[in-house]
Amino acid sequence: MLEQLPVVPDKRRVAASFSRSAGSYDAVASLQRQVGAQLLARLPHLTSPRWLDLGCGTGHFTRLLAERFGADSGAALDLAEGMLHHARPRGGARHFIVGDAEALPLRDASLDLIYSSLAVQWCGDFAAVLGEAQRVLRPGGVLAFSSLCAGTLGELRDSWRAVDGFTHVNRFRAFRDYETLCAESGLEVSTLERRAQTLHFTDLRALTRSLKDLGAHNLNPGRPDGLTSPARIRALAAAYERLRTPEGLPATYQVVYAVLNKRL
16 A cells, blocks of 8 residues: 655645755755766666656756757756756756646657656655656656655654654655555566665754755645744754764665666
8 A cells, every 4th residue: 555645745835945946956965966976877878869857956967968868859847947047048958848747748759768866756646757757758768767755854853853743854755655656657667776875964054054955945734833943943953963973963865766668
């Protein structure tokens, strides 16, 4: 049985948050760069594909895909218009499109490759994302995605639980749900794996500032209203300090990597 996300962040809220963070995103996107590069390394050999960077953000990987496959055969799509305004002047694709991964504004069988790094975790209906990939890919086409699953930022979640009962950390679907949905998608699963990747921060402020600058701070319904009191921040910092390592305060991301193929 699928473990559905209890409540999914509103898409408009997600788009607005990332739009506001377009200018600060690249400076704090070290994990995003690492994950995207590892996803690029997992791509099979393709000859002159028509490709899409799905959830392109500021266009960093759009430009790397263009170097590899050519810009004229590529498109970049994101739900956040602010990100596209930031990406478009830098080039890398023939088309920059505002769009939703759950309802792609693209023709059937129009692509050979969909690359999507750390975007689809914001989609409430991942079965629809896979269905759209199945629709727009040509036979033999490839969907390569990375995402986040349950357990991400577990240190921060556990530290908040010592303070109050509100939802402070974004919730993501379980890895077993990715396994089930990919298996049922009609696409052939070439690889699907989960890997933990841990960043370290000097203090709590550095971590929360990084999440805010990424646009990936708490977007869930059920989050507390208003500003967090100084007393609760001190309690959170004290709880998190108990997890400190020689490298700093750990923040672990549970990353999903997948490569799926449309059958010939």
